[in-house]
Amino acid sequence: MRHPCMTCGACCAHYRVSMHWMETDAAGGVVPHALTEAFGPHQAVMRGTWEAQPRCIALDADIGRHSRCSIHPVRPQPCRDVQASWEHGAASPQCDKARSAHGLPVLTTADWARSISVVLVEAIDVPEPPPAAAPMAVASLQA
Ligand code: SF4
Numbered sequence: 001m002r003h004p005c006m007t008c009g010a011c012c013a014h015y016r017v018s019m020h021w022m023e024t025d026a027a028g029g030v031v032p033h034a035l036t037e038a039f040g041p042h043q044a045v046m047r048g049t050w051e052a053q054p055r056c057i058a059l060d061a062d063i064g065r066h067s068r069c070s071i072h073p074v075r076p077q078p079c080r081d082v083q084a085s086w087e088h089g090a091a092s093p094q095c096d097k098a099r100s101a102h103g104l105p106v107l108t109t110a111d112w113a114r115s116i117s118v119v120l121v122e123a124i125d126v127p128e129p130p131p132a133a134a135p136m137a138v139a140s141l142q143a
């Protein structure tokens with residue numbers, strides 16, 4: 001099992017994602033302004049998250065199977081603030097609520113244990129290095 005967020009995406013299709021308009025690149029920030037819409041005099045929201053059935057325009061996902069934020073390096077601050085449950089030792093009500101709304105089980109500490117074990121297996125399972133030069137070849141170079 002990989003990082004649980006990579007097979008989820010529920011929070012990106014559950015909450016309204018609002019930010020101060022200064023976070024958009026039209027005002028000196030980094031969030032693509034074209035992917036937002038005005039929300040009151042000082043705020044912007046990610047397009048799609050202000051719908052009856054929210055789904056962020058930047059979300060590339062099949063909820064519960066695979067998920068990717070297409071603007072991950074420049075995503076808004078509220079997205080950075082959401083914690084996945086038990087990633088840092090505590091349950092996250094936002095994560096739990098979003099997953100439950102999409103019919104997914106809430107994360108437990110066991111999910112992170114499985115995630116770490118996969119990383120370790122991938123780290124161990126590296127290709128063998130090529131064999132060293134044959135002794136005869138070394139000897140002939142030295143001669
Ligand atoms: S709901 Fe939780 S597990 Fe799912 S993407 Fe959001 S933070 Fe990650």
Ligand code: SF4
Nearest residue numbers: 012056058059069079
């Ligand atoms: S910007 Fe990215 S992280 Fe934030 S709600 Fe949209 S898809 Fe999710």
